[in-house]
Amino acid sequence: MQKRKNSGPRRRLLWGGAFIAFGGVLAPTAVANAEPEPTRxxxxxxxxxxLEETSTLVQDYNEAEEVFEAAEAEVDDLEGQIGSEEEVYAELRRSVGELASTSYQSNDPDSVAAALFVDNPSEIFEQAADLSYLSEASRLRLEDFAESDARLIALKEEADIAYGEAEEQLKEVEKNKEKAEEALEEQEELLAAFDGDDPTASGESPNGPTPAYTGSASGNARTAIDFAYSKIGVPYLWGGTGPNGYDCSGLTQASWAAAGVSIPRTTYSQWELPNAVAWEDLQPGDILFFFPDLGHNGLYVxxxxxxxxxxxxxxxSEVRLADYWAAQFVGARRP
Incomplete structure (x- = not known):
């Protein structure tokens, strides 16, 4: 069997590629009543x-969440910096106020007083240069005042932009998520009207006893596999990293974390792990990747x-790789 080679994650704009393609799949469903009943x-x-489209959308969702969480952390950090700048600003304001008072007492208030109320803080530089009666240290304090004000404004703008963009991105992919779930549920209901198994769930026995691992894996791989088996029957959850629900990459990450091995969050970033493994060299514990866009993965046992x-x-679930999943295989990584 020839395996497809994927050079890396294919990033998509969350409000574009993945869901445009998904929309093309969804469209026929909307007019199903006007068309003949579909065959099995x-x-x-x-x-x-x-399944392929929604798997990719899940990973886009995970990436959007990571970006949003990073933006939140950045905002927190910037707010801390802004707090520091505000303290500097207040201190310099006090110092400038003292200069203004001194200037007033010396019967020359106009220069420094005007500097306190300029619309553009950078104008203080020009005014400060003209205050010949001020000492060099005092003039530098005025310049620091202007620079602190400019830094404070820039930090606030940076925080607002980063957080706002991440929030909009996450909202967009969440809307796509809801549409994807509805479409997949509808198609599963249509399939249930036919006899036979879902080809994507080959070998799955969700209503039987929970299987246990009986293979020969040892060390970290054994620990990761034992963890994965212990989660059989736990619901799938978008963005889930446990313990009450998992998505595909959330499960592989949590399984290897149980063995003390840290791996990234999404299928895209897990694909970047350095130890690539060919189909014929697979060992229990390897992470298997599926679909050209790397939208899905699982733990080989x-x-x-x-x-x-x-x-x-x-x-x-535990499933067989033969047929459907083997045909979708694009590569593997060994943590």
Missing amino acids: EEVEQRIEEL GNGMMVHAPSSGKTV
């Missing part, structure tokens, strides 16, 4: 397309099986 093959094909968090409405 058509429904299966639709589910496979939706040996004997042609993996444990993964599949999609909305499902639970963490």
Whole structure:
């Protein structure tokens, strides 16, 4: 079987690529009443397309969350800096006030008093240079006053822009998320009207006893696999990192974290792990990646099986790689 090579994550604008493609898949559903009933093959094909599109959307959602959380941290940091600048500003304001008082007492108040009320703080530089009666130290304090004011304004603007952009990005992908879940649920309902299994869930037995790992993995890989098996039956959750729900990359991250190994959050960033593994060299504990856009991954457990968090409405499951998942395989990484 020929494996597709992916050079790295294909980043998409969250309000563009992924959902534009997804919208093309969703459109026929809206006019289903005006068309003949779909065949089983058509429904299966639709589910496979939706699974790929929504898997990518999940990772876009995770990236948007990471960006938003980073923006929040940046805002907190900037607010701390702004607090420091405000203290400097207040102190310099006090110093300038003293200069103004001194100037007033010397019967020459205009220069310094005007400097306190200029519209553009940078104008203080020019005025300060003309205050020949001030000592050099006093003139430098005036310049510091102007610079502190400019820094304070710039920091506030930077915080507002970073946070606002991240918030809008997250809101957009959350709206796409809701539409994606509705479409996938509709297609699953159509498939349920036919006999047979969902090809994307081959080997899954969600209603049977929870399987236990009996393979030969040891060390960190064994710990990671044992953790993944312990989560079988836990609901799939968008952006989930446990303990009450997981998405695919949240499960692989948490599994390896249980073994004391830190890996990144999204499938995109997990793909960047340095130890690439070919299909024929897979070992239990390796992280398997699927779809050209790296929208899905799972934990290889040996004997042609993996444990993964599949999609909305499902639970963490053990599945066979043969057929559907093997055909979607693009590569593997070993933490």
